[in-house]
Structures are given as C-alpha cells and as structure tokens.
Amino acid sequence: MEKENKQYNNIIALQVNGPLNFGKLEACLKQLIRRHESLRTCFRRIDGEWVQWIEEEVQLTLDVVDIKGTVNDKHIEAWIQAFDLAAAPLWKIGVFKESEHRHLIVFNIHHIITDGTSNAILIDEFTTLYQNDGKLGALPPLTIQYKDYAEWRMDEANTANEAAAAYWLETFSGEIPLLHLPADHSRPAFKTYHGSAEMFSIPKEQVLEIKQLAAEQEATLYMVLFAVWNILLAKLSDQEEIIVGVPTSGRNHSDIEHVIGMFVNTLPIRSRISAKLTFAEILHAMKANISNALEHQDYPFEDLVSQLQITRDFGRNPLFDVMFAFQNAKAQQQEAGQVQLNELEMKPYPYRTTTSRFDLTLDGEERAGELVFTLEYATDLFTRETVMRLIRYFRTILLEVLKHPAQKTGLIHLPDDQETDRLINRFNQTAGEYPEHLTVHQLFAARVKEHPHQVAVTFRDQCITYDELNRRAQQAAYALQAQGIGPDQIVALITTRSVDMIAGILAILQAGGAYLPIDPSLPANRIAYMLDDAGAQVILTNTSVENQGNRIVMDMRSLELDHGAPFQCRRCTAAVIWRTACILRELPACRKGFWWSTAPY
Structure with a gap:
C-alpha cells in the first residue's frame, strides 16, 4: 500500500499506425469506466481495515506526450507514476505521439484491480469499442461485478474450506526450503524490486517435439515446460526440494468470464527433483503435484502464509522467490492486442520492464506455433550475462529431455562445449611470469602507488581505498616495531571479520613479523593454549581480549596515526598456521596469488 511503490504497475503498450481519433478514444475509455466497477475502484481504510471503495464517476484524462521522434522505453519509464490507492482511478492512459499517423498508447494499471486475463479483456473490449464507434452494445452484458465475486470469496472463506486448508498445510509441514541460487550480488536486506527482462523463443519444429513428448507421457505442454524449469533450478541450486509459484486465473464460473479485476491466485508448487530420477519420473510426479494443487486452488495464498506463520525476511518473498507462468495462444493474442481495425493497425509494443517482484520469473506463451518466453530477473542479484547463460541452460535441458526422456537428470550437462572449454582450460591458464623477488607487502605497496584511490577492500557497507588501507597498516606496523617485532x-x-583484519595482516608483514590468525569467538582457554604453543608475546586486535598474562595487547582502534613508514624486511616468514602444533611457512603461493588477484583480467 506504499504510495511510491511502482513494482505493481502493469504496463500494456500498443503501437498504433494510422489516423488516431482522440475523440473516439476518449469515448471508448469512458464506456469501459462505466462498464467495469474495478476501473472506478480505490481502497480506503475504515475502522482500521482496508476496504474496496467504488466511485459513481471518475475522470480519466489522456496524457498526450508529443515526442516528435521514435518512442523508446525511457519515455515510458519517465511517464510511469506510482498510484495513491485511496484515489480512483487506479489506471492511467498515455498517448505518445510520434507523428500524425503513428502513436503509442500506454496503459498503466495497478495490479490490485487487474491481472493478466483482465488485461486481455481490457484490450479486447477497448479495440471492439473503437471499431464500433464506442457503442457499448457491441460488448456482451455483465451480470455481476468484481465486488460480487469478492463477497462470494469472503463467504466461502468463512465457510472454512477444511479440505483445502489441510492439503496445503500438509504440503508445507516441516522445514520449508529456501531456494539458494548462485547470484552475482549479495541479496539486499530489503527488496528494491529493481529488475529487467530478456526474451527468447523456441522454434515451431521443437514445439511439435515437445507436444509429442507431452502426449507420450500423458501430460500437457505446460507440465513439460514447468518440469524443465524445476530441473534447471534444482541443478543451479544443488537442492532437491524446489518451491515455485504459479498463477491461476481464479475464474471458475462463466459469469466472471468478462469481468475486469484481480482474480488470480498463486499456487506454491513444492516438488522433489532428484538427480537420480529420469525426466519421465519427474514429469509423472509433477503431474500429480499440479493436479492436487489445482484441485485446491481456491484456498487463498495469503491465508496459507498466515497459517504457516513464516518468519518474515524483507529480502525475500514468503514461501518462494521464483515464478513460472504460461498462457495459451488465444489469451496472449487478446492481451497483445493483435488487431486490425478499419483505419488503424494495432500491434503490441515490447516494453522492457525495469521491475521484478521475484528473483526470477519465467513467463511463456504460445504464439503462431512458437514458444516465446520472457525471463524477468532481479538486477540486485543477477547480471544480464548470467541470465543469458540461464536461458542457454534451459534450452540445453529441453533438448536433452526431448532426446532422452528416460535418462537420469543428473547426467544432463548444462555448459556447452565452448563454456566447458572456458571453465576447464582458459580459466586455468595460470602459467606466467610473476615477480618472485618481491614480498606480499612489496607487491601491495606497488599497487598503492599505481591506484591509491581505487577501492581495495569492501566489507558490508564499508569501503576503503588502497591509500587508506596502506596508511592504517603502516600505523599498526610502526607500533608493532616499537614493541620489538621484527623478522x-x-x-x-x-x-x-572486518577491514581491520586485512589491515592487521599487512601491518604484521610490513613490520617483518609472521601473523597467527585466531578466531576471537574461540573459548579463552583455547586461545591461551594457541598463544603458548606458538610463543606469541604480542597480540594485535580490534576486539576485547581477556587477560593474557604478560603479553602485549595492541588495540587497532586506538592506535595513533602519522608515525611514518616502518622498516620492511624483504623476505620473512609470512604466517603461522596452527594445527596441533605450530608450523612456520614461507608462502610463495601467497605472493603469486596476490599478484594474480591484482593483475588485469
């Protein structure tokens, strides 16, 4: 209900070629507003609860934007505004004028009053009205409105669908698995809904093969594609239990066939995807899962979440973070607005979204014999390069199951020959010259000189440059040498675990000493034993350390700056790795690793 929230805005864009009649356009929109109460709906808080509020009349003003050029996604993105859900209407229309005979009509509709099927109804009725000069008689009459459906749902909920509740609570009994996909970035503490999308298609010939496989397995095209998507997620996450959300239309009665509103319900499908199972076996289990879920689809998802009492994680969605949706050709044709009017040609404009409600959403449709997919993704987690790789993997699995449906899915190899060569050979071409005569801290000093203001270390929300890190290390190294630390x-x-840890390692090396890393969370007697065994008389820390006898404890948080540069030995023992006894080691691999990590990639 946040006022500045735009991730629930549905955008539908139609490219219009021909002489657009603005008077007729406005008349058609007014008829739609009179016909559908949802298009006159807002939501207000009464006695502490949000309720649907239907206005008798609302004014919908066309936003006409004269571009004088070609419209692009940036024009649309700049025009999109968040809705105040307490003020109707919760939809807006923008007309971007490229020329007298070329326009782009953009519908911006809040998801709270619409869904995918409703979007298709809206575009279908709009084009029908336009073709019939705005005459409402061209549309089938409505016997009920969305409020009637909402009241029925409330009555049904009060009746308590015990069988559906029992099914879903049993399905999600025990520990609920979180999907951990390998991401390019750390998951933020709070969802930002920043996203993007990539499109790809499956050719007609392969679609026919998929349908044949589905028929052989007594399944549907939807089930085959859903199974492939689950196998991909299982392979990427190395998890056997996968939960994926799937939307259902929620239109189980003919009276609501032409009603605009938010009918869709989300079903969390929990599947077991074992590498030991064949695709045919996984598909067979998937059929049962989907059938059982559809049988109990009227149980509201929000009620399930409430019943399960899931601990809220503001960086995730409840129950699942990945979606799958697939629509048939007829529904997609309506929603796309693929119509030819008498004087106009309307076709869909492929607007690329900049939001994502989930980590990944695979949205498919059958169009002219092909399968066209949109893979929407959270840009806080994934880069475009990674998403394109996921698309290649999806294609690979699809090809493999078409060829070998009786093959165990664990034998399906995701990377192609080119990627395999890159991973095994090119990424491992580590032979090369490096300065063996230099120590780690000398290599670091050279890096400081080359790039003093570049970020050297990032930890959580803290960043430190090479110059800043070097000054902190030198400060501690000078203090260490003042206490007699040398080669x-x-x-x-x-x-x-902090920036201080890195600064401390460099400081000890610059002073000529060898560092003995000790976890401060270890028991005090364990730490004392390690110190005695190693013979360490000086402790460098950034936390509280219990009394350690006559040892010198130096707190990095209270050291003074500007003592000058410490004397640096050229080759000394770098580290002490404690096991059951103390081992001193020269670390040429450490020097080589630092050299490679700072070299251009």
Whole structure:
C-alpha cells in the first residue's frame, strides 16, 4: 500500500499506425469506466481495515506526450507514476505521439484491480469499442461485478474450506526450503524490486517435439515446460526440494468470464527433483503435484502464509522467490492486442520492464506455433550475462529431455562445449611470469602507488581505498616495531571479520613479523593454549581480549596515526598456521596469488 511503490504497475503498450481519433478514444475509455466497477475502484481504510471503495464517476484524462521522434522505453519509464490507492482511478492512459499517423498508447494499471486475463479483456473490449464507434452494445452484458465475486470469496472463506486448508498445510509441514541460487550480488536486506527482462523463443519444429513428448507421457505442454524449469533450478541450486509459484486465473464460473479485476491466485508448487530420477519420473510426479494443487486452488495464498506463520525476511518473498507462468495462444493474442481495425493497425509494443517482484520469473506463451518466453530477473542479484547463460541452460535441458526422456537428470550437462572449454582450460591458464623477488607487502605497496584511490577492500557497507588501507597498516606496523617485532617473530592476530583484519595482516608483514590468525569467538582457554604453543608475546586486535598474562595487547582502534613508514624486511616468514602444533611457512603461493588477484583480467 506504499504510495511510491511502482513494482505493481502493469504496463500494456500498443503501437498504433494510422489516423488516431482522440475523440473516439476518449469515448471508448469512458464506456469501459462505466462498464467495469474495478476501473472506478480505490481502497480506503475504515475502522482500521482496508476496504474496496467504488466511485459513481471518475475522470480519466489522456496524457498526450508529443515526442516528435521514435518512442523508446525511457519515455515510458519517465511517464510511469506510482498510484495513491485511496484515489480512483487506479489506471492511467498515455498517448505518445510520434507523428500524425503513428502513436503509442500506454496503459498503466495497478495490479490490485487487474491481472493478466483482465488485461486481455481490457484490450479486447477497448479495440471492439473503437471499431464500433464506442457503442457499448457491441460488448456482451455483465451480470455481476468484481465486488460480487469478492463477497462470494469472503463467504466461502468463512465457510472454512477444511479440505483445502489441510492439503496445503500438509504440503508445507516441516522445514520449508529456501531456494539458494548462485547470484552475482549479495541479496539486499530489503527488496528494491529493481529488475529487467530478456526474451527468447523456441522454434515451431521443437514445439511439435515437445507436444509429442507431452502426449507420450500423458501430460500437457505446460507440465513439460514447468518440469524443465524445476530441473534447471534444482541443478543451479544443488537442492532437491524446489518451491515455485504459479498463477491461476481464479475464474471458475462463466459469469466472471468478462469481468475486469484481480482474480488470480498463486499456487506454491513444492516438488522433489532428484538427480537420480529420469525426466519421465519427474514429469509423472509433477503431474500429480499440479493436479492436487489445482484441485485446491481456491484456498487463498495469503491465508496459507498466515497459517504457516513464516518468519518474515524483507529480502525475500514468503514461501518462494521464483515464478513460472504460461498462457495459451488465444489469451496472449487478446492481451497483445493483435488487431486490425478499419483505419488503424494495432500491434503490441515490447516494453522492457525495469521491475521484478521475484528473483526470477519465467513467463511463456504460445504464439503462431512458437514458444516465446520472457525471463524477468532481479538486477540486485543477477547480471544480464548470467541470465543469458540461464536461458542457454534451459534450452540445453529441453533438448536433452526431448532426446532422452528416460535418462537420469543428473547426467544432463548444462555448459556447452565452448563454456566447458572456458571453465576447464582458459580459466586455468595460470602459467606466467610473476615477480618472485618481491614480498606480499612489496607487491601491495606497488599497487598503492599505481591506484591509491581505487577501492581495495569492501566489507558490508564499508569501503576503503588502497591509500587508506596502506596508511592504517603502516600505523599498526610502526607500533608493532616499537614493541620489538621484527623478522620471523610471531604476532597473534585476533580480529573479527572486518577491514581491520586485512589491515592487521599487512601491518604484521610490513613490520617483518609472521601473523597467527585466531578466531576471537574461540573459548579463552583455547586461545591461551594457541598463544603458548606458538610463543606469541604480542597480540594485535580490534576486539576485547581477556587477560593474557604478560603479553602485549595492541588495540587497532586506538592506535595513533602519522608515525611514518616502518622498516620492511624483504623476505620473512609470512604466517603461522596452527594445527596441533605450530608450523612456520614461507608462502610463495601467497605472493603469486596476490599478484594474480591484482593483475588485469
């Protein structure tokens, strides 16, 4: 209900070629408003509860934008505004004028009053009215409105659908698995809904093969595609239990066939995808899952979430973070607005969304014998390169199951030959010259000189440049040398996971010492034993350290700056790795690793 929230805005764009009659356009929109109460609906809080409020009349003003050129997604994005759900109407119309005979009509509709089928109805009725000069008699009469459906749903909920509730609660009994997909970025603490989308298609010849496979397995095209999507998610996450959300139209009665409103319900389908199972076996289980879910589809998703009492994670959606949707050719043709009017030609404009409600949403449709997919993704998690790779993997699995439906899915290899060569060979071409005569801290010093203002370390919301990191390390190194630390002397580094840890390692190396890393969360007697065994007399820390006898404890948080640069030895023991005894090691691999990590990729 946030006023600045735009991720629930549905955008439908139609490219119009020909002489657009603005008077007729406005007349058609007014007829739609009179016909559908949802298009006059807003939501108001009364006695602490949100209720549907239907206005008798509303004014819908056309936003005409004269582009004088070619319209693009940026024009549309700049025009889209968030809705105040307490003020009707919750939809807006923009007309972008490219020339006298070329326009783009954009519908911006809040999802609270519409769904995919309703969008198709809206476009179908709009074009029918336009073709019939705005005469309402051209449309079939409505016997009920959305409020009647809402009241019926409330009565049904009060009747308590015990069988449906029992099914869903049993399905999600026990621990509910979270899907952990390999992402390019860390998941933010709060969802931002930033997103993008990529489109791809499956050719007619392959679609025929998929339908044949579905027929052989006594399944549907939808089920085959849904099974492939689940196998991909299982392989990417290395998890056997997968939950994917699927929308259902919610239109189970002929009286609501032509009503605009939010009817859709979401079904969380929980599946077991084992690498030991064949595709045919997975598809067979998938058929049962989907059939059972559809049998109990009238149970509201929000009621299930409430019953399960799921701990809220503001960075995720409840129950699932991945969606799958597939529409038949007829519904998609209506929604796309593929119509030829007497004087106008209308066709869909492929607006690329900039929002994503879920981590991934695969939305498919059958169009002219082909399968056309849109893969919507959260840009907070995934890059375009990764998403294009996921599309290749989806194609690969589809091809494999068409060829070998009796093959165990664990044998399906996702990367193609080119990617396999890159992973195994090109990424492992590590042979090369590197400066063996330089120590780690000398390599670091050279990096500081080359790029002093570039970010060296990032930890959570903290970033530090090479110059800043070097000054902090030198500050601590000078203090260490003042305490007598020199070549091959051990300094215990007891720090939390932080920027201080990296600065402490560099400081000890710059001072000539060897660092002994110790986890501060270890029991005190364990830490004391490690210190005694290693013979460490100096402790460098950024946290509280219990009394350690006569050892010197240096807190990095209270060291003074500007002591000058410490003396640096050229080749000393770098680290002490404690196991059951103390081991001193020279670390040429560490020098090589630092060199490669800072070299251009």
